[in-house]
Amino acid sequence: MTSRPAARPGITLPGAVRRAILDHARRQAPLECCGLLVGRGRKVGFAVACVNVAQSRTRYRIAPRDHIDLRRALRAFSPPLEIIGVYHSHPRSRPEPSLTDIADAAYPDWAYVIVGRIGTRLALRAYQIRQRRVRALSMRAGSPSRP
Numbered sequence: 001m002t003s004r005p006a007a008r009p010g011i012t013l014p015g016a017v018r019r020a021i022l023d024h025a026r027r028q029a030p031l032e033c034c035g036l037l038v039g040r041g042r043k044v045g046f047a048v049a050c051v052n053v054a055q056s057r058t059r060y061r062i063a064p065r066d067h068i069d070l071r072r073a074l075r076a077f078s079p080p081l082e083i084i085g086v087y088h089s090h091p092r093s094r095p096e097p098s099l100t101d102i103a104d105a106a107y108p109d110w111a112y113v114i115v116g117r118i119g120t121r122l123a124l125r126a127y128q129i130r131q132r133r134v135r136a137l138s139m140r141a142g143s144p145s146r147p
């Protein structure tokens, strides 16, 4: 049997999108922020800030209205743009899915991006959550102007 190195699944998250997510997290602190990631395939084009109807420091719930409106707006694009993930913040804890995040993850193909604290800094991490199993996703900036 030959063993091939397993391709680590990943997403492309441009620097401008990362900065938008970090800015949203800072604005919303100490509450969790949340939003949807729009793009094609595994490539995020932009992030859409949404209302966190949970208004909580420890959990998030995308306003259903925001989700519905965004889906409707994306139908106008050709080729189609899709919601390919969701992001939220952990103002006081690490960027790792909480038990609630795992239990509530309803989209097996989405990327779940979390911005959270590592020491004094905010950091972003991405995951796939399928049937309550969490897998880390690599993140690429996907920009030639990467410093």
Ligand SMILES: [Zn+2]
Pocket (backbone or CB within 6 Å): 058, 059, 088, 089, 090, 096, 097, 098, 101, 114
């Ligand atoms: Zn969380």
